[in-house]
Amino acid sequence: MMVPFPVSSPATVLFCLIAVLVISRVVSNRKLRTKRENIVTIGVNIKNNTNGIISQTSALLRSLTSTSEWARNGYQRFSKTPIQRAFALPSMWTGSDVVVLPPALLASVLNRPEAELAAHHAQLDTIQLPYMMSDSDVYNNPIQYDVIRRTMSRQHVGSLAATTAKELQNAFSTYWSAPVKHDRDWATLDNWEACGKVFTRVAMLSLVGSPLGHDERLLDWARKYASSVITGTAFINCLPPGWIRSSAGPLFGIQARYYQSRCLRIMGPVIQERIWKLQSGAGQDVDDFLQSTILRCSRTGDPRQMDPQRIALRLLGLATMSIMGMVYVFTHCVADVYGMPDRKREELLAALEAECKREARPDEGVTFSLLDSTLNESMRLNNISVTSLARDVAVDSLHIPGVEKAGGDAGGISYTLPRGSRIVFPTQEMHRDEGVYGRNPEEFDPFRFYREFQTEGGRFDDMCKGLLVFGYGKHACPGRHYAMQTLRQTLAYLVLNYDVALVGPVDADGGHALRGKRQTLLNVNVPNVDLKIRVRRKR
Numbered sequence: 363m364m365v366p367f368p369v370s371s372p373a374t375v376l377f378c379l380i381a382v383l384v385i386s387r388v389v390s391n392r393k394l395r396t397k398r399e400n401i402v403t404i405g406v407n408i409k410n411n412t413n414g415i416i417s418q419t420s421a422l423l424r425s426l427t428s429t430s431e432w433a434r435n436g437y438q439r440f441s442k443t444p445i446q447r448a449f450a451l452p453s454m455w456t457g458s459d460v461v462v463l464p465p466a467l468l469a470s471v472l473n474r475p476e477a478e479l480a481a482h483h484a485q486l487d488t489i490q491l492p493y494m495m496s497d498s499d500v501y502n503n504p505i506q507y508d509v510i511r512r513t514m515s516r517q518h519v520g521s522l523a524a525t526t527a528k529e530l531q532n533a534f535s536t537y538w539s540a541p542v543k544h545d546r547d548w549a550t551l552d553n554w555e556a557c558g559k560v561f562t563r564v565a566m567l568s569l570v571g572s573p574l575g576h577d578e579r580l581l582d583w584a585r586k587y588a589s590s591v592i593t594g595t596a597f598i599n600c601l602p603p604g605w606i607r608s609s610a611g612p613l614f615g616i617q618a619r620y621y622q623s624r625c626l627r628i629m630g631p632v633i634q635e636r637i638w639k640l641q642s643g644a645g646q647d648v649d650d651f652l653q654s655t656i657l658r659c660s661r662t663g664d665p666r667q668m669d670p671q672r673i674a675l676r677l678l679g680l681a682t683m684s685i686m687g688m689v690y691v692f693t694h695c696v697a698d699v700y701g702m703p704d705r706k707r708e709e710l711l712a713a714l715e716a717e718c719k720r721e722a723r724p725d726e727g728v729t730f731s732l733l734d735s736t737l738n739e740s741m742r743l744n745n746i747s748v749t750s751l752a753r754d755v756a757v758d759s760l761h762i763p764g765v766e767k768a769g770g771d772a773g774g775i776s777y778t779l780p781r782g783s784r785i786v787f788p789t790q791e792m793h794r795d796e797g798v799y800g801r802n803p804e805e806f807d808p809f810r811f812y813r814e815f816q817t818e819g820g821r822f823d824d825m826c827k828g829l830l831v832f833g834y835g836k837h838a839c840p841g842r843h844y845a846m847q848t849l850r851q852t853l854a855y856l857v858l859n860y861d862v863a864l865v866g867p868v869d870a871d872g873g874h875a876l877r878g879k880r881q882t883l884l885n886v887n888v889p890n891v892d893l894k895i896r897v898r899r900k901r
């Protein structure tokens with residue numbers, strides 16, 4: 363089973379963490395920057411003692427379990443006031459605190475030049491690639507992102523739809539239907555693993571093409587690689603940064619590096635052959651993502667970029683982002699839809715089915731308002747992290763003008779942040795803000811976006827109404843059009859072809875008793891990888 367967050371011996375892990383943290387704090391005497399002007403730190407009870415090692419260490423330790431609650435508290439107390447204010451959260455992630463900026467500053471801050479506010483290091487800290495990848499050029503010089511921006515843009519993504527639709531069909535029949543003898547029998551599957559296999563197959567085919575995308579050994583290793591990157595990251599981020607993280611971190615990356623080497627062993631020779639073919643003038647007519655990546659690497663004029671292992675790792679990194687993003691979203695969507703109370707679930711499924719039958723092709727160019735509304739609503743409620751869009755101050759002192767007072771008066775509170783400060787946005791709380799999303803923002807209401815946020819022609823805005831699941835500004839997810847298209851196709855396929863039931867206790871109204879329950883480790887919302895589903899093909 364794919365277990366991204368094993369919890370086999372939490373007491374041991376906690377004990378080790380406390381020990382290393384205390385030692386590291388005594389040695390390094392790092393300080394929370396709690397005296398920053400205009401910014402209150404939630405969760406620290408220091409009073410006039412900003413050097414209080416005990417209270418600071420205790421706050422960092424409590425950040426492992428309290429980040430979500432603190433973010434909620436800070437959002438209500440500071441971000442929602444008429445002059446929205448920043449606050450700070452202690453975080454083991456940085457070993458200090460992170461500054462949580464209010465929503466109104468999103469556009470002005472995230473569009474700052476990279477030289478002032480840098481994304482790169484903060485993004486690497488978000489998935490800890492240096493511990494998971496053997497070649498630093500892949501993440502320090504990510505030319506593969508250009509290929510996504512070009513081939514998976516809104517205009518181009520539709521051309522991938524036919525391939526993903528066909529592959530989805532193959533994936534569902536291989537992984538979901540094959541376990542049972544008769545077509546109409548129920549099979550019991552792990553939700554996380556079953557969705558993981560489907561999305562690995564589809565994402566890998568889109569990125570590495572055929573024959574690699576059909577190699578079952580590679581698909582298995584790639585899925586395990588993606589999973590171990592996420593698990594490793596979760597644990598590494600719980601280690602105090604500095605020498606402890608850099609010494610112990612590699613241990614948490616061992617598993618990922620093992621899977622990486624298995625993948626590269628299979629991918630390398632096939633990519634090498636493609637390169638030779640291209641260099642000999644053959645295979646010019648092939649038009650897939652792998653080909654585009656090779657051509658992009660060749661355009662650098664640097665022969666080191668034509669190393670097949672490096673190209674393979676670039677693709678594996680993208681596959682990891684694709685697989686984990688889509689699996690996280692879809693497993694939650696399955697739990698949300700099929701965990702609803704009986705009456706509401708039946709109403710939704712009937713409406714989704716009618717929409718899918720009305721619109722024959724769930725791909726680009728066709729409006730699928732209710733499918734998209736359902737996915738948006740599930741993503742709104744199931745943020746991967748509590749805060750996101752992390753950036754680091756890259757100048758000695760960064761001045762951020764505050765939110766203006768109502769009526770256009772200048773004079774909102776402004777902030778001056780020193781080099782190295784990490785800023786984030788309270789995206790989880792923004793997604794649950796009653797002022798934006800209306801009544802019962804905590805409730806899964808799949809018709810919410812359909813009812814309230816459709817634009818002309820039935821589409822939703824790219825980043826509609828403050829929904830930030832794909833980020834914002836120049837670093838917004840370049841794979842979002844592909845991800846949404848594939849998620850939409852998958853939900854349509856599931857609704858049309860399978861009966862699904864969640865395994866586990868149900869409430870009196872027929873809803874799944876565990877719906878909406880979540881666990882947070884530091885800044886990450888841990889998915890319920892133990893959820894089982896029963897599935898059966900429809901007639």
Ligand code: HEM
Nearest residue numbers: 507683684687688691751831832833837838839840841845
């Ligand atoms: C449901 C699935 C996905 C979710 C929720 C998601 C989410 C995100 C978010 C929030 C960011 C912005 C991070 C930031 O601002 O620091 C991002 C960036 C990125 N995503 Fe996605 N993503 C998904 C799927 C994909 C796919 C399918 C691909 C590739 C095919 C992809 C490739 C990337 C890349 C390369 C970046 C970095 C962009 C940059 O730094 O300029 N993502 N993603």
